[in-house]
Amino acid sequence: MDATHDDWKRRAQTLDLPETHHIDGSPHAGGGTFTVVSPRDGRPLADVADGGAAEVDLAVAAARRAFDSGPWPRLAPAERGRTLLRVADLIEAERADFALTVSLEMGKPITDAYDIELRALINTFRWYGQLADKLTDASPHTAPDALALVTREPAGVVGAVVPWNFPLTLAGWKVAPALAAGCTVVLKPAENSPLSALRLARVASAAGLPPGVLNVVSGSGPVAGRALGLHPDVDVLAFTGSTAVGRHFLRYAADSNLKRVWLELGGKSPNIILPDAPDIEQAAATAAWGIFFNQGEMCTAPSRLLVHSSIAERVTQAVIDRARALRVGDPLDPATAMGPLVSGDHLDRVLGHVHAAIDTGARLRTGGERVLTQTGGTYLQPTVFDRVAKDSALARDEVFGPVLSVFTFDDLDEAVALANATDYGLAAGVWTANLSTAHQVSRALRAGTVWVNCYEEGDLTVPFGGMKQSGNGRDKSAHALEKYTELKTTWIQL
Ligand code: TAP
Secondary structure, three states: OOOOHHHHHHHHHOOOOOOOEEEOOEEEOOOEEEEEEOOOOOOEEEEEEEOOHHHHHHHHHHHHHHHHOOOHHHOOHHHHHHHHHHHHHHHHHOHHHHHHHHHHHHOOOHHHHHHHHHHHHHHHHHHHHHHOOOOOOEOOOOOOOEEEEEEEEEOOEEEEEOOOOOHHHHHHHHHHHHHHHOOEEEEEOOOOOOHHHHHHHHHHHHOOOOOOOEEEOOOOHHHHHHHHHHOOOOOEEEEEOOHHHHHHHHHHHHHOOOOEEEEEOOOOOEEEEOOOOOOHHHHHHHHHHHHHHHHHOOOOOOOEEEEEOOOHHHHHHHHHHHHHHOOEOOOOOOOOOEOOOOOHHHHHHHHHHHHHHHHOOOEEEEOOOEEOOOOOOOEEOOEEEEOOOOOOHHHHOOOOOOEEEEEEEOOHHHHHHHHHOOOEEOEEEEEOOOHHHHHHHHHHOOOOEEEEOOOOOOOOOOOEOOEEOOEOOOEOOHHHHHHHEEEEEEEEEO
């Protein structure tokens, strides 16, 4: 989109921000309110409905009715698909307002919000809309006097709880396949970023989604998220967020109705650069882009850069040069590469990691300081450490900010051992011109996605998710439908 910084600032002044829950097809202003503060300038952005157990009950009841007796699960899949395509079209028609909402609520640079986040959301609704009627059930060859049918049926009411770093993409990755499968949904967005999800609910209703099929309740995790996790009428809980909160959802399920729990959790992803990388400059540039993109608030952020000692200083220096050249500032400026961190609390947490790393002997190569701007806001310099102790908190814990740790290794076995020395298993990168090495390393890495000579690439055709404590199940691709369907066997004696 060809808009200037001033254009976006002007548009922000008149942007209509939805502030109420969306329940049973209509706005609903139950509960108290909480204030969403923009990390761009630290100013209040909106007072949003603060849902509690009562609002979650209403939303789940609406989703239950829509599932048990409404038209949605009974529609021909092609008709469901056409509705999802209309949702995509309406999002596209309001693309600039959606992008601006994301940028204002969580600080993503507007160009990334418009080009990356919104493209992902629109593509997700289109992809699952087109897939809705392409699924086939199976009729296995069985005993000669019997006919067996194995059918996939919609799993019921889905509770979806998502974080703030990609508020629309991650909501879309859950909502679109769940709806395509014939489920109904109650979505609980993060307290930091409820506005874009509330906008999505309104657009979905306008596109013809029947009442109760997509409900959004804004509110806090420990109250609204917990109520959804414990709700006896929720059949599936699809969560994206931290590993710590993922554990809560497993407990909620155990303490309630054993709902299916699907978890997309944190990461501490290794990015291995071997001396035979096809283009070392490119590898370094991608390593820098990967950790600083979205302010490092990425589950897949390549936060551990593992470089062969023969090229370590060259690569580290190239990453530092890139870090220093990055433009940090107002997310509404199309020239901004890195916006603010999502909140003051989160900035403090990330700075806590930085200070602890310095205290434990890591060498700060660049960054590590807050960036003060005229408008206020929660900005941090892109930060690079090396000489990080392998057993330190910085080496182990997810920072979820623009902080890179560089490690060195001398042989491939050491690199793989270092890469796997984490409780997480979300993603990894390896840079080598040797196809055989690439395959060997990919097989040895315990990660849901391995990128070879690239990072963060992919499209909707490929599944995405984690091993180990990064979660279970997969978002994206036809595999995502496994989360939102149950297999049924019908055995007919002939
Ligand atoms: P969390 O603190 O885990 O929050 C995620 C969601 O859970 C929010 O909606 C939050 O609500 C809610 N929540 C918090 N405490 C809860 C509780 N006790 N019971 C029920 N719900 C609760 O994560 P975050 O800080 O928003 O996001 C960062 C984390 O998400 C990182 O670990 C990151 O790696 C992970 N992440 C993973 C992926 C994938 S695909 N694997 C993608 C993006 C992010 P409130 O915020 O309103 O309290």
